[in-house]
Amino acid sequence: MEDLNKHVNTVNTLLARYGVRFGIYKNGEFKEQLFPFDPIPRVIEADEFRYLEKGLAQRVTALNMFLADIYGEKKILKDGIIPEDFVYSSSGYLAECEGIMPPKGVYSHISGIDLVKGKDGEWYILEDNLRIPSGASYPLIARDLCRKASPHTFINNHIEDNRDYAILLKDTMDHVNTGGINVIFTPGRYNAAFFEHSYLAEKTGSVLADANDLEVVGDYLYYKGYGGQRMKVGAVYRRVSDEYMDPMTFVPDSVIGVPHIFEVYKKGNVALLNAPGNGVADDKGIYYFVPKMISYYLGETAILKNAPTYLPIYEEDMNYVMENFHKLVIKDVAEAGGYGVVFGDSMGSEALEAFKETVRKEPRRFICQEVIDFMDLPILEGAETVERKADLRAFVLTGSDVHVWKSGLTRFSRNPDSFIVNSSQGGGFKDTWVLSR
């Protein structure tokens, strides 16, 4: 591994060469940044990965069943497992999706599940991302470059090859394709994850398209050729969020959506990956109920634990939250990307009291969690190795079966005092090695 560390600058230079960046908007201005790569990988032993694999597959299976149920029979609500208003007041719930069964019944084709490993050795799920989770492309390209920079590292360690991600993704698209080409639908060049959209299009042999390239004619979606030809689209891995996807159904002034695409989807004439309306299942509030879903749909105990979570809408939880505010992390359920996260111990007494009042007034808006003292991972800082907080985004692809990718995106905080690992907040990334034995 030391050999790989020597090549850190080379690998980062190559990442820059290949345009591996992410975009951020700051003060209304778009800026692209390199995503700093740290060569010391997160290593997951084969046995440990088998455990994670089982737990992640279980979780995603239950979440898919939940989505089918919520937009279908709603048994879980009728049986009182999850309070109704919790579902219907979720910003991710889309009434327009009621009664729609996506092709092959899959809702969350590409799931990004965020986990951390506690200092107690236990893995905890932090959140589920079932809408448009990004990040797989970074360890994918980094692995390729690391193998070139330090072949001996890969000869001497038994590491599962993660470069099958594009094949898995293509298989996932092909499985639900209704007849036609596969398209990756991007909001465009100025989206934060544009690198990933274009890279995955190249690697899966899909066509990268924005709204101008697509049109609905009759009951079908087509990719428009410049010579007047059209090609039918059978599957769309869309990286445009639900609300902007179709101005005829959702936000009417969206200029990045394709008019009537939702109608085509509704008629079963195109697959949308991930399905619209998935936000109801990855709502930070619904997260609390995932272990109950697993038990309800699968009759099993959740293999992977949630971080201990409190919902202030419940009186008992509200009381606990008020008494222990200073040691909890409070998350705004409507926010993402590390925003809307406040640590009780970071607030002065006045701010803390004011925030408590906000939680009292808007209990549905927040979830409160115990701060998981998660493991630090070593990172290179110049010639030194220092310890930083890191999480893992595992990718679960659901097609003909549920497949947990033998890798993942490990993000770390570059700030020694921070638990926030998001790239948009200055974090870096590592490769995730799953050992084959």
Add this chain to the structure above:
Amino acid sequence: MGIISIEKANNLFWLGRYSQRVYITLKGYYNGYDEMLDKNGLAYRTYCEAMNIPDVYGSKENFIANYPYDTENPDSIISNLYRAFDNALVMRDYISTEAMAFIQLALFDMKNARGSDAPLIALQNTVDHLLAFWGCIDEKVDDVETRNLIKLGKTVEQLDIILRMKENKANIKRSFDRMNSYMRHTDISYDEAGYYALAYEITRDTVDCEKALDILMNIFYI
């Protein structure tokens, strides 16, 4: 890839144009620099006039120091390279990450060359990476239509600059023929009457370069 959208055809065409513009203007910069070393210190003015670039430089020293690198000036070489890069970046799935990376490298080279005490040598890396980009397009892009659209852009740009520079008839004819060969193998829409007018102009004994350029600028619907 099978099918190319209007927007992507546009990107491919302009990728070809801008990358070729950078290549030719760098060559022009080399020649002009060399000429100004020991004789015509005002050669850059003739160049600016021919290229329809406002002479904002005022002196050959200023031209030499800024024409390649000034990101604030839309006519600088680096501004055109940025445009090539913007078109390459969105076409990764058509032209490959490898080919796109050569435009990225050319951009890095040009930034690094600024302030060099031997700019002609420092800029050689940009030229090399542009040539590598063209080689990579031939090597990595299997789709003929994609290649032809980029090369059509490239040859249109070459003809454009050759006409601006009022080069000799043989060079003009050669550039026109090259453009023609790619144009015939794409589905690009063009003004047929304009095309024949250009072909006629170029076959005349004395080519009216301004007139030919004027026609060329309005032929393609892209």
